[in-house]
Amino acid sequence: MQAIFQSTGIVGTGAMGRGIAQMAAQAGSTVLLHDTQPGAAEAARAALEKTWQTLVTKGKLPAAEAQACLARVQPAASLAALSGCDLVVEAIVERLDVKRALFAELEAIVSPQAVLASNTSSLSVTAIAAALRHPQRLAGYHFFNPVPLMRVVEVIAGLKTDPVVCQQLTAYAHQFGHTPVSAQDTPGFIVNHAGRGYGTEALRVVGERVADFATIDRILKDQMGFRLGPFELMDLTALDVSHPVMESIYHQYFEEPRYRPSVIRRNAWPVAWWARRWGTVFTPTRTGRPRCRRSRRFPTWDRCHRSGCRPRRLGAQSSTSCSRTWAPASRRVRRHPVPR
DSSP: OOOSSSEEEEEOOSHHHHHHHHHHHHTTOEEEEEOSSTTHHHHHHHHHHHHHHHHHHTTSSOHHHHHHHHHTEEEOSSGGGGTTOSEEEEOOOSOHHHHHHHHHHHHTTSOTTOEEEEOOSSSOHHHHHTTOSOGGGEEEEEOOSSTTTOOEEEEEEOTTOOHHHHHHHHHHHHHHTOEEEEEOSSTTTTHHHHTHHHHHHHHHHHHTTSSOHHHHHHHHHHHHOOSSOHHHHHHHHOHHHHHHHHHHHHHHTTSOGGGOOOHHHHHHGGGHHHHHHHSOSSSOOTTSSOOOOOOOSSOOOSSOTTTOEEESSSOOSOSSSOOTTEEEOOSOOOOOOOOO
């Protein structure tokens, strides 16, 4: 399968940029990585090599394909090295002035047919493109972290964006194995707009001393079915990324009270450097992994009254019937009375 964009440039080699680069290389594109930090592009390529090696070890990717993907990824020492790219995706800091300056510089480097895409999560695509001589070539291309696992991508057209650009980005996302969704150019688009209540309300619950961070994470995962609790999600995205997004959406909606940021996050923001090094702020452990664990939604019975089986893990669907979470007993365990 031939990639929609033969050569893709990635500006910004953080977790998001590396994830986009991984999927682009696996789709068959040549990928050039650029970062203003010395050595960051080389480090990102080394991290991708380790990722692909892990996939090979787990049997999820053939070794030959992993080597081919790595060969397609190369560091770019300067923006000028991206001149031959068909697509350049920006994955840098969430600041309008910085993004505008970058795309104005890129416009003078790449060919007139090249597509420019911003991975912005909250800023107006129209406002970013306003600094360009040809704003029709720029669109929003919002991935979610981690990119290889979060299979939804928002494709956002600005006021001047050419519809063909969005069609190309949509087809490219399909080659990634992702599900592209068209979104309007509104603050937060779809996911960050709808998801504001997940984080802000959780912070209000903590602020009112109803429950602590770990309890809220555990309850929302166990009872509501979320993969991550709100504070685990904040730790994953890092405060220096997520808090500016929260403030940006709040101001873009003219200080709408329901989007008001929390002082808890604002006070924790100065320790974002700590999160960058150790991985967490709200759920800290020595290993950087969240400390809250799945709770027992139901009593853990040693066996089912029907077939003499016991739960393989906590949180079985029922204490009186079998389900996929139950498995045959492999060892003798202490018996408890089963409710009738």
